[in-house]
Amino acid sequence: MSNKRYPEEFKIEAVKQVTDRGYSIADVANRLDVTTHSLYAxxxxxxxxxxxYKAKSDEQLEIRRLKKELKRVTEERDILKKAVYFANQSD
Structure with a gap:
C-alpha cells in the first residue's frame, strides 16, 4: 500500500464531486484511484x-465585502480627483 500525498485542491475537488455533484464515494474513489477511507476523511x-469549509466561506464573504468597499472608495477617490482638477481649472 502506498502513502500517496495529494494536494489540497485535489482533495477539495474530490469532495465537491461527492457533495455538490451527487456521485457516490465509491464511484469517485474508484475514478480518482484513492481509497474510500481517504475520501471519507x-x-x-x-x-x-x-x-x-465554514471558515473558508466566511473568508469568501469577507473578500466580497472588501472588494465592494474597495470599488466604492476607488470611485469616490476618482470623483474627488476630478473635482480638484475642475476646481484648479476655474482659478
Whole structure:
C-alpha cells in the first residue's frame, strides 16, 4: 500500500464531486484511484459541515465585502480627483 500525498485542491475537488455533484464515494474513489477511507476523511475535513469549509466561506464573504468597499472608495477617490482638477481649472 502506498502513502500517496495529494494536494489540497485535489482533495477539495474530490469532495465537491461527492457533495455538490451527487456521485457516490465509491464511484469517485474508484475514478480518482484513492481509497474510500481517504475520501471519507476528506469529506469530513473539507465537506460542507466541516469547520474549515465554514471558515473558508466566511473568508469568501469577507473578500466580497472588501472588494465592494474597495470599488466604492476607488470611485469616490476618482470623483474627488476630478473635482480638484475642475476646481484648479476655474482659478
Amino acid at each position: 476528506w469529506v469530513k475535513k473539507y465537506g460542507p459541515d466541516s469547520a474549515e
